Amino acid sequence: xxxxxxxxxxxPGPHLIQGxxxxxxxxxxxxxxxxxxxxxxxxxxxxxxxFPPDGVSFCGELVExxxxxxxxxxxxxxxxxxxxxxxxxxxxxxxxxxxxxxLPGSAADLFSILPAGARPIDxxxxxxxxxxxxxxxxxxxxxxxxxxxxxxxxxxxxxLLDWGLNGARGRAxxxxxxxxEDDGADLTWAGRLLQIFRGDNKRPAPCEEAAMNxxxxxxxxxxxxxxCFAARFTASTTGNLMTALQTASTVFVSQLLNDPFCWAEExxxxxxxxxxxxxxxxxxxxxxxxxxxASSVPDxxxxxxADASATLLGSxxxxxxxxxxxxxxxxxxxxxxxxxxxxxxxxxxxLLNIPGDRQALLVGLARLVGWAAQAxxxxxxxxxxxxxxxxxxxx
Numbered sequence: 001x002x003x004x005x006x007x008x009x010x011x012p013g014p015h016l017i018q019g020x021x022x023x024x025x026x027x028x029x030x031x032x033x034x035x036x037x038x039x040x041x042x043x044x045x046x047x048x049x050x051f052p053p054d055g056v057s058f059c060g061e062l063v064e065x066x067x068x069x070x071x072x073x074x075x076x077x078x079x080x081x082x083x084x085x086x087x088x089x090x091x092x093x094x095x096x097x098x099x100x101x102x103l104p105g106s107a108a109d110l111f112s113i114l115p116a117g118a119r120p121i122d123x124x125x126x127x128x129x130x131x132x133x134x135x136x137x138x139x140x141x142x143x144x145x146x147x148x149x150x151x152x153x154x155x156x157x158x159x160l161l162d163w164g165l166n167g168a169r170g171r172a173x174x175x176x177x178x179x180x181e182d183d184g185a186d187l188t189w190a191g192r193l194l195q196i197f198r199g200d201n202k203r204p205a206p207c208e209e210a211a212m213n214x215x216x217x218x219x220x221x222x223x224x225x226x227x228c229f230a231a232r233f234t235a236s237t238t239g240n241l242m243t244a245l246q247t248a249s250t251v252f253v254s255q256l257l258n259d260p261f262c263w264a265e266e267x268x269x270x271x272x273x274x275x276x277x278x279x280x281x282x283x284x285x286x287x288x289x290x291x292x293x294a295s296s297v298p299d300x301x302x303x304x305x306a307d308a309s310a311t312l313l314g315s316x317x318x319x320x321x322x323x324x325x326x327x328x329x330x331x332x333x334x335x336x337x338x339x340x341x342x343x344x345x346x347x348x349x350x351l352l353n354i355p356g357d358r359q360a361l362l363v364g365l366a367r368l369v370g371w372a373a374q375a376x377x378x379x380x381x382x383x384x385x386x387x388x389x390x391x392x393x394x395x
Contacts, residue, residue: 043385044232044378044381044385046374047059047060048079048370048373048374049222056300056301058078058079059078059083061084063217063218063300063301064300064304066217067217067304070090070217071188071213072189072216072366073090073188075216076093076154076220076369079221079369080147094189097151097154098155098185101155101158101159102155103156107130111123111167119259120165120358120360120361121259121357122253123361124249124252124253124365125249125253127157127161131152131153131156131160131242132242132243132246134156135149135242141239143376143379143380146372146375146376149241149242150241153245153368154189154368154369157365158192158193158196161361165196165197166199190213191208191209194208194212194352194354197355197358197362198352207312210311211311211348211351214305214308216365216366217366218301218305218341218345220369220370221369221370221373222341222367226251226252227249227251227252227255227367230244230248230250231248231378232378233385233386234375235374235375235376236379236381236385241372241375241379244371244372244375245368245372248368248371248375249368249371252367253364259356259360260342261346261356261363262359262360263356264291264346264347265350265356265359268324268325269321269356271321271325271328272320273324274323274327275327277324277325277328280328281328281331289337291342291343292339292340293332293337293338293343294337294340296338298338298339299340299341301341301344302339302343302344305344305345306344309322309348312348312351321347325347329343
C-alpha cells in the first residue's frame with residue numbers, strides 16, 4: 001500500500017515529520033562538527049620521544065643518562081640518526097659544525113639596519129631565512145642533504161646571532177679583534193651560545209657550561225606543540241628542511257608575542273626574599289599562574305633542571321633568585337601545581353645570567369634540533385599531512 005492510499009488517520013502529523021527532519025539534520029550537523037578539524041587525529045607515530053615509567057627517552061635512550069654522557073652535539077646526532085655517537089664520530093661531528101661557521105661579513109649588514117627596539121626572538125626566523133641563501137645545495141632534498149643542512153645551520157647561527165645580539169662587539173669577536181677573555185674555540189656548542197647570549201664574552205665556568213648543555217637537551221624535544229607540527233607538515237609537503245625550520249620558528253615566535261620567559265625572569269629577579277615571593281602569590285587571590293606550572297605528573301626533565309640550578313648558586317644574587325623561586329614552587333606544589341620544564345628552564349637561564357628578552361630565543365635554538373628531527377622523520381615516513389577540506393554546505 002503506498003502513502004497516497006493510506007487513510008489520513010494513519011499518516012504521521014506534519015509537525016511530527018518536521019520534528020523528525022529537524023532531529024536528523026541536527027544529528028548530521030553535530031556529526032560533521034565532531035569530525036571537522038585535526039584535533040585528536042593521529043598523524044603518525046614517532047620513536048623520537050617516549051615517556052617510559054622511569055622517565056623521558058629520546059630515541060629509546062633515557063634523558064637522565066644522556067645528560068651524563070653526551071654534550072648537546074651528541075644529542076643532536078642521536079635525534080638525526082637514531083644512534084648515539086662514539087668518541088670518534090662526536091669529534092668529527094663537532095669539527096664539521098665548527099668548520100661550517102663561515103659567513104661573509106656582509107651578512108652582518110642586515111642586522112645593522114634593524115630597528116633599535118627589535119626583539120631578540122624576532123632574529124630567529126630572520127636568521128634562518130638569511131642562512132637559506134647560503135645553502136650550497138638548495139635543490140638536494142635527500143635525507144643526507146637535510147642532515148648536512150642542520151650541522152651547517154648549527155655552525156653558522158652562533159656567529160650570525162652574535163652579530164645581531166651584540167652588534168659591533170659581536171662582529172669584532174668573530175673577526176678576532178675583540179678584547180675578550182676567551183674565544184671559546186674549545187667550548188661545546190651550548191657553551192659558545194652561553195658566552196654569546198650573556199654578551200660579556202667571558203668564558204663560562206665548567207658548571208655553567210654543563211648546566212647549559214643540560215638545558216638545551218631538556219628543551220630540544222617536546223610533545224607535539226604547534227611548531228613541531230608545523231615542521232612535520234612543511235616537510236611532508238615540500239621535502240625542504242630549511243623551509244620546515246623557517247615555518248616552525250615563525251610559529252614559535254608568533255606564540256611568544258607576550259614573552260613568558262622574559263616575564264618569568266623579571267618576576268624572579270624582583271623577589272628580594274622568599275617572603276616576597278609568597279606575598280606576590282597571595283596577592284593574586286585565586287588567579288592562575290600565568291606560566292610554567294601545570295596540574296599534571298611531574299616531568300623528569302624539570303627535576304634535572306632543578307638539580308642543575310643547584311650548581312649555580314655561587315653568588316649572593318643567585319642565592320636570592322633561587323630562594324624566591326623555590327618558595328613559589330613549594331607553595332604551588334601544595335596546590336597540586338608542578339613546575340614544567342619551561343619554568344625550570346627560565347630559572348636556570350636566569351641563574352646563568354642570560355637576559356630575559358634573550359631566553360626564548362635560546363629555547364628556540366634548542367628546539368631547532370628537535371624540529372629538524374621531526375621534519376626528517378616525517379620526510380622518511382612518506383606520509384603527507386595535507387588535510388582535506390569540505391567546500392560549501394550540504395542541504
